[in-house]
Amino acid sequence: MKIGLKKCRRNNLEQVMEIEHKSFQQPYEREIFESFLDYPLFVVALYEDRVIGYAIATGNGLIVSIAVRPEYRRKGIGKKLLDNLLSSIDPKKITLTLRVSNKGAYEFYKKMGFTSSGIIHNYYEDSEDAILMVIYG
Ligand SMILES: CC(C)(COP(=O)(O)OP(=O)(O)OC[C@H]1O[C@@H](n2cnc3c(N)ncnc32)[C@H](O)[C@@H]1OP(=O)(O)O)[C@@H](O)C(=O)NCCC(=O)NCCS
Incomplete structure (x- = not known):
């Protein structure tokens, strides 16, 4: 492809x-x-x-x-x-957030080298928590 x-x-x-x-x-x-x-x-x-x-x-x-x-x-x-x-x-530090329910994306980012650095409670409009992930360049 x-x-x-x-x-x-x-x-x-x-x-x-x-x-x-x-x-x-x-x-x-x-x-x-x-x-x-x-x-x-x-x-x-x-x-x-x-x-x-x-x-x-x-x-x-x-x-x-x-x-x-x-x-x-x-x-x-x-x-x-x-x-x-x-x-x-x-920047040496790159961050992102994703829904705690988004298991597929979590596995994807982990595979790409990101690590979780915390949970942000009620982050989304429907009050779902977010996982904060980070990678250092
Ligand atoms: C997350 C997303 C962008 C990944 O895109 P993709 O083109 O499927 O990812 P890749 O094929 O490059 O995956 C690379 C590796 O990441 C991991 N991975 C990717 N998706 C995965 C999943 N759903 N479950 C487990 N591991 C996964 C695998 O190790 C994969 O390698 P492999 O297929 O050889 O096992 C895609 O699933 C998507 O569009 N999801 C919906 C939107 C979303 O949730 N975006 C992220 C939140 S912002």
């Missing part, structure tokens, strides 16, 4: 939103993604011109979100996206 990684453009947003809705119970609004369009660290994975995954990080070392189309998971695309962000971020 030949996967290309590119900076996300406005004309990719429709497919990014589709992936977002298939991936999260409480998806981010389109406006959130629009606000990241100017960030260099908003990347999409393309397969035959179709967006099959995306990832966003901020320059100060926060992984905002990452998702892969369900039918393309467990093929190394999440790793490819995350490796691309990790190699582009300057």
